[in-house]
Each structure stands twice: as C-alpha cells, then as structure tokens.
Amino acid sequence: MTNEQVGEDAVDRLTRTAVIDAALQVLEERGLEKLSTRAVADRLGVRMNTVLWHVKTKARMLELMADAVLAGIRYDDLPAAPRERVRELAGRYRQALLACRDGAALVTGTYPAEPHTLRFADRLVDALLRAGADEKQAAWTAWTVSYFTLGLAQEEQAAPAQGDDGLARAVTADTYPALQRTVAYLRQGSFEERFAFGLDAILSRVPE
Template sequence: MNTVLWHVKTKARMLELMADAVLAGVSYDDLPDAPLERARELAGRYRRTLLAHRDGAALVTGTYPAEPNTLRFADRLIDALLDAGADERQAAWTVWTINYFILGLTQEEQAAPDEGDERLARVVKPGTHPALQRVMPHLRQDFDERFTFGLEAILSQIPA
C-alpha cells in the first residue's frame, strides 16, 4: 500500500487513473467515414469496453480523468459530431449526454439481477402502478435495444 501511495497520492487520483486505463481498451481501427455512423460506432465501442471490465461503468462513473485515453475518446467523438454538422456547443454537450447515458445504462446492466424482469412483474400492481403496468412488456432488460434507442434519440438532435 505504501508503494501505491508513493506514486498515487489519493484514492480519487487512483480511480481516475484506473478509469483512464479502462478507456485504453477502446479501439479506433476501421471507424466508418460517415460522421454519425462513426459516432454510433465509437459509442458502441465505449459501452463494450465498459462491459468488458467487471463494474467498469461504476468505476468510471464519478471520476473526472483528464487523462490520455479519456481525452482521446472524447476528441474522436467530438470530431465525429462536428463533422456531422453540430456546432461547438452542441458537440460538447452531446458528448456529455452520450457519456452520461452510456455510463448510466451500462452501470444498470452490470448490476442487473438475473431475475430482474420477473421481479419487476411481481411488484408492479395494476391498481398502484397503472402506467407502469400498461408499458410492462416494454420494460424488459434488453440493454442492447435500449442502448440503440437512447443513442438514436440523442443523435437525432444533430443536424445531418
């Protein structure tokens, strides 16, 4: 422990470095030329990279690593959004939105119990939760479909 503290002075700093190390797993090879397709692919690679690490999203959430791998990813995603026609503010804020969306969804996916759908069906009661009961068939834990839907909702705001 003393050796680690010699090199990394605080727990927060150690978590930042660990979060940045997770992002080292994002590949930038063979990205699509079309800007929005490139943004979709980068977002998907980010999610898959987080999923490849036990509690990867929980580790990255709550850190603020201004480190090489994190900055490289942000730069590539911003570049794709700028190329797609977003102005500087929209590109920056869209990257934040995509990041928060992926971290939240992936954190939920990594923490989801195996019986999540059945458990929800047992506790949602028609008299107490009528709106939830009505949409129950659409609340299943299909994280891939939810990821695609959410990402498309975000990217639909970019003027193509």
C-alpha cells in the first residue's frame, strides 16, 4: 500500500467528531496556548493534513471546539419564571465554560453558527422575550450576559493562586485615591458572588 493510500484510509476512518474530541483532549492536557492542528494529529496518530481535511483551518477547529464546549449545557428543570430562567441559563453557561480547561478563552472570539451555540442563544433570547423585553433589548441583553459571563469566567480560569497579589502595596491614597478607598472590596468576594452581582446589574434593566 502506498503512502497516499494510507493517507486516504486515515481520512476515511476518521470523523470530524473524533478530531474535535481529540482537540479537546489536547486542550485539557496542554492548554490553549499549546493547542495546534499538529498536536491534534499527533494525538490521533495521523498526518496534519488529515486533520485539516476535516476542519480546514485551525480557526474553524476552534469554532467547532467552542460549540462542543456548550454541548455540556442542560436544558431540563429550568425555572418557569423568565428572569430566573435567564439566571439559570447564564449559570449553566458559566459552568460549561469552567468545566473545560481554558474554556472561556477558547469560546471568546469565536462565532460558530453551530447547533449547541445556537440552541443556547435561542433559549436565552426566548427567556428574555418572555420576560417582556422587546426584540432589540432581548438580543442586546443576551450579548451582554454572554460577554460578561465569558469575561468573568476567563478571569477566573486565569486567576493566580490565593495570596498577596500586590494590589494593596501598589494602591495608596497618594497614587490612586479612588481605588484606595475601595481596595478592600476589589479583593473581596468569590467569583460566584461577583457573577451574581453582575448578573443582577444586567437584569435590572429587563422588565419584571
């Protein structure tokens, strides 16, 4: 059998789902910075061109991986009250991001028109519409919830271990007077508490 035939057989045996599963495994082991199509090919034991045959480009692979991350969101047992449903959906979105190493950084900047991503967006917008938001408010609030959740989750996943982060030493009444007044609160509270606070602020504009 020629090398060309071996390559064709590998393409035939492999599926795009298997490529994305392997990519997520590489992500879990190495992190986003060390993720590459070559690393995925090595994981699968195939040539890099075989991986690219299924995903075309690294950017497209990242889109498909981002959609796969959202496959972990459940839609059962959602609250009946629309505003509480929005809260619950946002919370499940956050948990799906946190369940994957560098999950928030992976999803940030991708715009996959893929089933899991579209399903989440549809459920979130539907809850906002049911709460009384008009179409523009529902769309823009859904954006805001998604961007806030992504940003905070990315911060959480990149946060250093507990300890002195130098903020108290850097911020004094002479250098940054406004920050100095609030520095105790800037270092206070869990990410869970910050998420709840931010979500409350966003939803305060949604009709009761």
